[in-house]
Amino acid sequence: MEEITPWEYDQVNLICPTYPPSSLPPLESHIIYSVSREEYETCRVTSPSPKIVAVCDRPQEFLYFTITFRSFTPTPGGLEFQPGKDYYFVSTSSREDIQRRIHGYCSSFNMRIIIHVAENSKKLNSSSPEVDRETRQSDGVSDNPIILQTVDQRKLPNVVRKEQRVSSGSGMQSIQTFSTLCLCLSIRFL
Template identity: 60%
Template sequence: MNWLPYSVARNALVLLVLCLHSFVLATMPTGAKFYTIHWNSSNPIFRIDNTDNVIDVNRNNLKFEYDQVNLICPVYTPGTKDEDMEKYIIYNVSKDEYETCRITNPNPRIIAVCDKPYKLMYFTITFRPFTPQPGGLEFLPGHDYYFISTSTSDDLHRRIGGRCTTHNMKIVFKVWAPPEDATTRATTSVSRPMWSSVTPSRTTQSTTTTTSTEAPTTRTTKKSKPYNKHPNEVVKSEELTLGGRAQKAEVGLFLIVSILSLLFATR
């Protein structure tokens, strides 16, 4: 067997050690949090007498660790009456639109369309400061982002009042930033609300829009006119895989096998 020169073998071993170190880091637990929000009027998060709808995200996360949220549409069993079903369009709006429950932007940014009450539909958002696709959402540290729904029982597309006014259906996400990086607001601490299930989460392969037929039922409105989505109207959240821990692990293993083959398979 012909061995590689000492200098080449030494450099290969150094790379092997670095790959092993990266692999160990990739398999360590992440500090990112995962929120689940059921977007229906019976959710206590929307009660006007509390502040559960003001949520801090990315607080004290490590670099390239980003919190995620699943916005879950109302879903019902077949046979439910139209008047007992809720349907929504969720918009990303300005602070003024949030406070007045009035969408003045002629082309508002649509986050989710909940118009299929018999299917489980959820929309995943990753609170990262960059986006892998044109027109995607970017959540910059130190900024606030406002989501509302102005739909009513008989008008899915209504843009004034609606359940934003009658049921306080709106949420603020405050993207945390270190004090030296804060630009538009002082960082505040908001306790995790009881309604939310938060679990450690990886930051890879964010689901954009997923439908299923199995889900618990919730109370929610009348069938309204069908919604024809323009391809660019719904904001999708697709994860980059460069910062993913599972992807790092796979890359690390691949590099290790390649280096070992290079060291011992040459003749």
């Protein structure tokens, strides 16, 4: 079970799988849904109108989606996250059917993640190797962004993997991982 714990107002980039232009179909595509705990556990999207988090349907283009963990969003229908709550994301797509809502990559490659939004009132233990929120906010940059992968690439044959450091205009450095059969997340702590 993959789980991350961002603070309110942290951001996560969902980075879609990217293939070289010369790659031949079928190429991996995903619809990422926000689902209930039961849907997460069974890899079944049963809601008649599920909440779509991201659509990774252009596998030969670099594509990512930024999620900001905030309790209110001005965007109608946008994602809202309450501190102390758990949120569940899955991709039940398959190579044959991006619209698939049962099993798919969720079952075959564990393409699912739990996001537990940290409570603002709780501080990390200062004796732990992690720093508290005020320290993280002081420089606005995470020197070691966290990369999570929903599948262990060492267990997969013929996986293309490339990592590169990227600097944004704000001076933030992140590692972007491009890989088949892997939905990668990079976290930016504000």
